Amino acid sequence: MTRQAITGARIFDGAEWHDRMALVIEDGKVEGLIAADSPTDAIRVPADGAMIVPGFLDLQINGGGGALLNETPTVEAIRTICTTFAQFGTTACLPTIVTDSVPVNEATIAAGIAAVEQGVPGFLGLHLEGPHLAVSRKGAHDPKLIRPMDESDLQRIVEARRRLPNLLITVAAETVGLEQISRLAAAGVTVSIGHSDGTYAQVKAAAEAGATMVTHLFNAQSQIGNREPGVVGAALDLPSLSAGLIADGIHVHPASIGIALRAKRGPGRIFLVTDAMSITGTDWTEFELTGQMAYRKDGALRLADGTLAGADLTMVDAIRYMHGTVGLSLDEVLRMASLYPAQALRIEATYGHLQRGARADFAILADDLAVRSTWIGGEKRFG
16 A cells, blocks of 8 residues: 655644644554654645544444444445445444344344455444343333343354454343353453443442443433432443443533543543434435334434434534533544544554554544545545
8 A cells, every 4th residue: 555644734643732743654554653844755645724633433323324224234234334424534433233123133243244354444343232221211222122131142242243343232231141241241242331220239240240331321321319320320430431422412411421521430431422323414304213213303313202313413523512512622522532432442552543553544624623534544535
């Protein structure tokens, strides 16, 4: 692959900003930073007046561009999702399936394996959000499809992990056994607690068994109370847990976001997810989700009864919201969209930053955060 030097832009490498430097990439990886005026045999690619930032990682993305995995569990749908969100700076994602039947889960896993074999740009693995959840916190998931995890389910997930680079599964702390969580974690599956009415003690036990994340913090889970901290309290208090956050101004109040960020004990972090649906990136006004109609209105996606059904959100929009409304520094918000999800998935050695040896996954942004171009593995995929 041609050696290139991206010049003329401020560079955020995931830790700090660099001025008057060039980003040198070769063979799909970051070679390093050099002074912008240094002699080099690399082909210079101008990015005048822009920002170069690590590509965004989205660990919960149900659909986009008209494709929804639950409705069309195919490699073509995965490709559409990855291509659609590359327009918005996302360079790696976990296409996500919500609670569905065994055949749809099997078809989704088969599609994910095919996406790996075909080298779909931006495909990082799969997120299975259900069906082993709590009906009391079902959200938009079909309660008729929610069920306990049996041995065949566990074996299917373990086998899928052997053939996928990453596999994330959302389960309820009170409905999936600790031994099951332990076996999944031992097999390399990332276990996240979500759609759960679990107690603090139940989430703590799940974390000790191997769970490392909480799905869409504050939404579809037990809240903090004076005598029972619930899933939210456990997510913030337990250092080993990271948590996804839907920052669209609808799912979580900005004050609650600020409180959570100040309260979170590390090393686990709060990171951004979109929870986007097929309608994102289209001009549609409605879509179908596991047999239920959902409607787009006032920036939200809701079922007929008003239940939120995912989000109409891109990662760059979430970044704007966190920076402009919640008031976080831009560098910290960028880490929430890149480095922190990479750390949550334990792939930060090569993803989520632009330091030497990292994948050459990055976005070039204008001052207003509009995405000028998106690069995946050193190749321009948008712009």
